[in-house]
Structure formats: C-alpha cells, structure tokens
Amino acid sequence: MDGALIIRLSGFTTDDVCAGEGALSQPLLIATSNAGKLRELRSLLVNLPLVLLGLDDFPNIESVEETGSTFAENAALKASRYARQAKVLTLADDSGLVVDALSGRPGVHSARYVRADATYPERIALLLAELEKTRDCDRAARFVCSMAVAADAGQVVFATEKSCEGRIEKAARGLGGFGYDPIFVPDGFDQTFAELTAETKNRISHRALALAAVREFLVSLTGLRSDG
Ligand code: ITT
Numbered sequence: 001m002d003g004a005l006i007i008r009l010s011g012f013t014t015d016d017v018c019a020g021e022g023a024l025s026q027p028l029l030i031a032t033s034n035a036g037k038l039r040e041l042r043s044l045l046v047n048l049p050l051v052l053l054g055l056d057d058f059p060n061i062e063s064v065e066e067t068g069s070t071f072a073e074n075a076a077l078k079a080s081r082y083a084r085q086a087k088v089l090t091l092a093d094d095s096g097l098v099v100d101a102l103s104g105r106p107g108v109h110s111a112r113y114v115r116a117d118a119t120y121p122e123r124i125a126l127l128l129a130e131l132e133k134t135r136d137c138d139r140a141a142r143f144v145c146s147m148a149v150a151a152d153a154g155q156v157v158f159a160t161e162k163s164c165e166g167r168i169e170k171a172a173r174g175l176g177g178f179g180y181d182p183i184f185v186p187d188g189f190d191q192t193f194a195e196l197t198a199e200t201k202n203r204i205s206h207r208a209l210a211l212a213a214v215r216e217f218l219v220s221l222t223g224l225r226s227d228g
Helices: 014-018 035-044 071-086 107-112 120-134 198-204 206-222
Strands: 026-030 050-054 090-099 140-150 156-168 184-186
Touching (some): 026 035, 035 198, 090 206, 120 156, 140 206
Parallel strands (some): 026 050
Antiparallel strands (some): 090 140
16 A cells, blocks of 8 residues: 555544554444444454444445445445445455355355345255255365455545355354354364354454454554554
8 A cells, every 4th residue: 555645534634643643543334234244343353443333323324235246346335335425434345155066156145145035044055955966075165255445435445355265064053153154164173163162263264364454454554553
C-alpha cells in the first residue's frame, strides 16, 4: 500500500489517525448478516482499538446482493456498497466450501446451496449424497475466504484471499461453529471444525488467515496499535 495514500476513514484522515499514539478508536463496520461469521470476526479483532459495528447498527442499510462470480468479486462488492451506505470503513468477506469431487461446488453458492431458505442439516445431507453419487473417493475440500476493506467513500483499499485445506467426512460430527463445519476436517486434525474448540478454529481457519492480513493492513494504515 502506498504510504502517501490518504484515505478518509469516517471523518478522520489517516494523517489524523496516525497522529499521537494511535489512540483514536476507529469505527469499523463488519458487514455480514451471518451470526457465526460475525462472532468469529469480532473475536479475531479484539485487542485493536476499533469500535466494531454490525449491520444492526445501521437499521436503514439495504442488503447487498452477491452478483459476482468469484469470492473476491463478492467481497469487494459487499465492502464497497456497504461502506458507501454506512459512510464508515467497512470489512466484508465472501467465503465458502470448495469440494474437488463436486467440481468446486458449492463454492460461491455455499450460502444458497439447495435453496436460499434451506437449513444447514439439509445442505449437508445433500452435499454428502452428491459426493456419494460421484463414487469418487477423493474427499479433498477447502474453505476459502476472500476479504475486502473499503473506505467510507466505497473504494476498496485492501483485499486478500486465504484458504484452509481439508477433507469432507462421511457424516456430520460436532456442535460448535456454524454452516458446513460439522463435515469439514482440516488437514493435520482428526476432528471436524464443529468438534475443535473455537480457539483452534480461529488459529487455522480460512477466515483467521485472511483476517490476519487485514489486521496487518489496518495497523499499517491507521497506526493503530495491536495488543494481540
Ligand atoms: P454475509 O454475506 O452476510 O456475510 P452469508 O452467510 O451469506 O453472510 P457468504 O455469502 O460469504 O455469507 O456465504 C458463506 C457461506 O459459506 C456460509 O453461509 C457457510 O455456509 C459457508 N461457510 C463460510 N465459512 C464457513 C465456516 O467457517 N464454517 C462453515 N461454513 C462456512
């Protein structure tokens, strides 16, 4: 990122925020309506002097449709359009499960797989049935997370994409996490994401890895000091 770039962050310029000890609390909108994601993102952003806002803090905000064909396009679209409406620095992610034997499905359609109002047990049951039908013994899969940060005028100022490799189990196991966590076993572990502790998932997940890059960007951009 160009050090000379001055980005207006909801009323502050980077120069303002970098002044002094970086003690100003910077508002950051976490633009997701997924409660599981929000929980993970909030816990991963603790220790930064940010005032974390959610979409609930903007009751009139219009939801942004994911019309892109890649995770990166959708993350940028969401960050940019929510930032423009909320007029604050905004973080959005688009993520999903990519299964090799299903030609990458459900992929960018992970949240709408089967049908928009399906439950996760229904989505998981269909995915396991489809995988069974392929008779392919390759169970390799990965969770992918694209993240984008947009300044309050809507321009995307940072983007990153990370993944977490693993495999799909034959049956769902575990009660933690959210979404497809009960059928995903990350490489190097025997338990599913839903069986591992939140601390472990937050150390190795696609979202944790992408957020580490975002944290680094936020720290370099604003002079915010991280305690964690
Ligand atoms: P927002 O767009 O409001 O953020 P969403 O749930 O629609 O919420 P996405 O479009 O990014 O979010 O879809 C991501 C889907 O991928 C999510 O609903 C889960 O089904 C799945 N997914 C992503 N990360 C996951 C994780 O860590 N564990 C389990 N499932 C995950």
